[in-house]
Amino acid sequence: MEIRITSDPIDPAAELAALSGVHKAAGAVVSFCGQVRSDESAPITTLEIEHYPGMTETAIAAIVAEAEARWDLLAGRVIHRHGQLSPGETIVFVATVAAHRHAALHAADFIMDYLKTRAPFWKKEHGPEGGHWVGSRTEDEAAARRWSDDS
Amino acid sequence: MTLRVLYFAWVRERIGIPDEEIETTAATVRAFLGELAEREERYHRVFANPEALRVAVDQRLCDLDSPLADASEIAIFPPMTGG
Numbered sequence: 001m002e003i004r005i006t007s008d009p010i011d012p013a014a015e016l017a018a019l020s021g022v023h024k025a026a027g028a029v030v031s032f033c034g035q036v037r038s039d040e041s042a043p044i045t046t047l048e049i050e051h052y053p054g055m056t057e058t059a060i061a062a063i064v065a066e067a068e069a070r071w072d073l074l075a076g077r078v079i080h081r082h083g084q085l086s087p088g089e090t091i092v093f094v095a096t097v098a099a100h101r102h103a104a105l106h107a108a109d110f111i112m113d114y115l116k117t118r119a120p121f122w123k124k125e126h127g128p129e130g131g132h133w134v135g136s137r138t139e140d141e142a143a144a145r146r147w148s149d150d151s
Numbered sequence: 152m153t154l155r156v157l158y159f160a161w162v163r164e165r166i167g168i169p170d171e172e173i174e175t176t177a178a179t180v181r182a183f184l185g186e187l188a189e190r191e192e193r194y195h196r197v198f199a200n201p202e203a204l205r206v207a208v209d210q211r212l213c214d215l216d217s218p219l220a221d222a223s224e225i226a227i228f229p230p231m232t233g234g
Contacts (some may be wrong), residue, residue, distance in 0.1 A: 050160055051233075052226060055210035080233065092234050112234055120207070120226075121233030122160035133161045137229035144188055 001076035007083035038087035052120035159228035
């Protein structure tokens with residue numbers, strides 16, 4: 001599975017096209033795009049993403065290895081932005097390719113849950129009122145834990 | 152031992168620097184954070200409540216009670232918010 005940490009914009013259509021039709025045994029291609037959200041009640045102008053170069057790559061590789069151990073995956077891609085992003089831009093792109101849909105769907109879900117809580121990224125929202133660091137959500141922690149609870 | 156100490160996100164902003172080298176004899180992560188809390192006031196404000204922080208030793212996430220033996224790098228940061 002290919003892993004990239006980049007400050008360049010992500011082109012989800014191009015990433016998906018690169019994975020589709022490549023593997024003859026593939027019956028399922030699942031992709032997820034996380035986007036910068038700006039709520040009307042708390043608009044943001046910029047989302048700043050900081051990360052821990054070196055550890056980020058290792059942590060994502062460990063998450064991907066765990067997904068590959070749990071499901072039969074033929075290919076995949078995890079791309080995560082860092083730096084300054086605008087509302088609507090893609091922060092993260094995850095795609096999984098498998099013979100059957102359940103493996104692809106579950107693996108993509110698993111990778112996203114773990115990226116949120118186990119990979120060293122931090123978000124800071126900048127808006128008209130200034131900047132603030134986004135706090136971790138207990139729902140994200142619970143979502144990541146369910147993968148160890150039911151195994 | 153001399154540890155390379157890295158700070159990220161609001162920990163970095165409140166300490167005022169991204170990294171520094173610190174000499175320590177602390178045996179565990181918790182003991183090391185306790186030493187940091189006893190430095191200047193700005194360190195105390197960040198490290199007085201270690202449960203609110205996350206720590207990686209040599210780029211691996213670890214618990215507050217993990218040993219520091221043979222470590223060369225420790226990173227201290229808030230809970231991660233990727234994805």
